Amino acid sequence: MIEYNADTAFFHSWFRTYVKSFYTKDPKTQENIRLKEEHTLRVCKEILQLGKALNLNNDALRLAEIIALFHDIGRFEQFTIYGTFNDRVSENHATLGLKVLKATNILCRLTKAEQTIICNAVKYHNARKVPDSVDKLSGLHSKLIRDADKLDIWHVVTTYYTERHRHRNPALELELPDTPGYSRSFIDDILNNRVSNSHDLKTFNDMKLLQLGWIFDINFAPTFFYIRERRIIEKIITALPDTEDIRKIQNHLKAYLEKRVSGKSGNSGFSTMQ
Ligand SMILES: [Fe+2]
Known part of the structure; x- marks a missing residue:
């Protein structure tokens, strides 16, 4: 010790x-x-x-x-x-x-x-x-x-999304353009439980969608609890436009998270540790 x-x-x-x-x-x-x-x-x-x-x-x-x-x-x-x-x-x-x-x-x-x-x-x-x-x-x-890294990046970016109107940091936006739309492939990836490829990022909104999709790359059960407890999905969704696509992915992600938290799917339990 x-x-x-x-x-x-x-x-x-x-x-x-x-x-x-x-x-x-x-x-x-x-x-x-x-x-x-x-x-x-x-x-x-x-x-x-x-x-x-x-x-x-x-x-x-x-x-x-x-x-x-x-x-x-x-x-x-x-x-x-x-x-x-x-x-x-x-x-x-x-x-x-x-x-x-x-x-x-x-x-x-x-x-x-x-x-x-x-x-x-x-x-x-x-x-x-x-x-x-x-x-x-x-x-x-x-x-x-x-x-652990994803948990803190989510903390950093969700804090940033609420404070961005007061102070911008282009480095946190990977210098991507802040245009109203998003790329279709990022929505499709989430609906198919896939992590998007960062090479396909075209807009700042794509980056937010990529960060939402990281949930499909979580390895351990406690992490899912922290995601729910800290309301990560809700906080990123708030920073995205209010469209039917976004509402659809929100429902999809919340259902996925509930399933993982309750241990109904996957193998990320305490005992497996992959
Ligand atoms: Fe890193």
């Missing part, structure tokens, strides 16, 4: 110092570096809450927290170099993160097995899918970070 605290404290302290070096006087940079620093710290809390709900042991919780701390470590260089969080017009921030972990050798105090799990989880945290071929522990940790 002492070792658990000591190790995570060391990594937290390193992270704080590392991030500090990216702050500049430019307000836009400050805002976005802070955004990712605070996101990371909240994801650490989310992953611990989720891991505890799943009864993971202390070793797994410690590893999960380190993964959460490093999952977006590439974001700071990404914004500094390219001025955007859009991977498609810059580079994949997970790959960039792996380069940072390698260049700083920060993981050297961990075992080789732990390093492999951390690097795999960072690598797959934003991939379309966690490959079936990955080893069991890397798979578990990749899925944990994917759920």
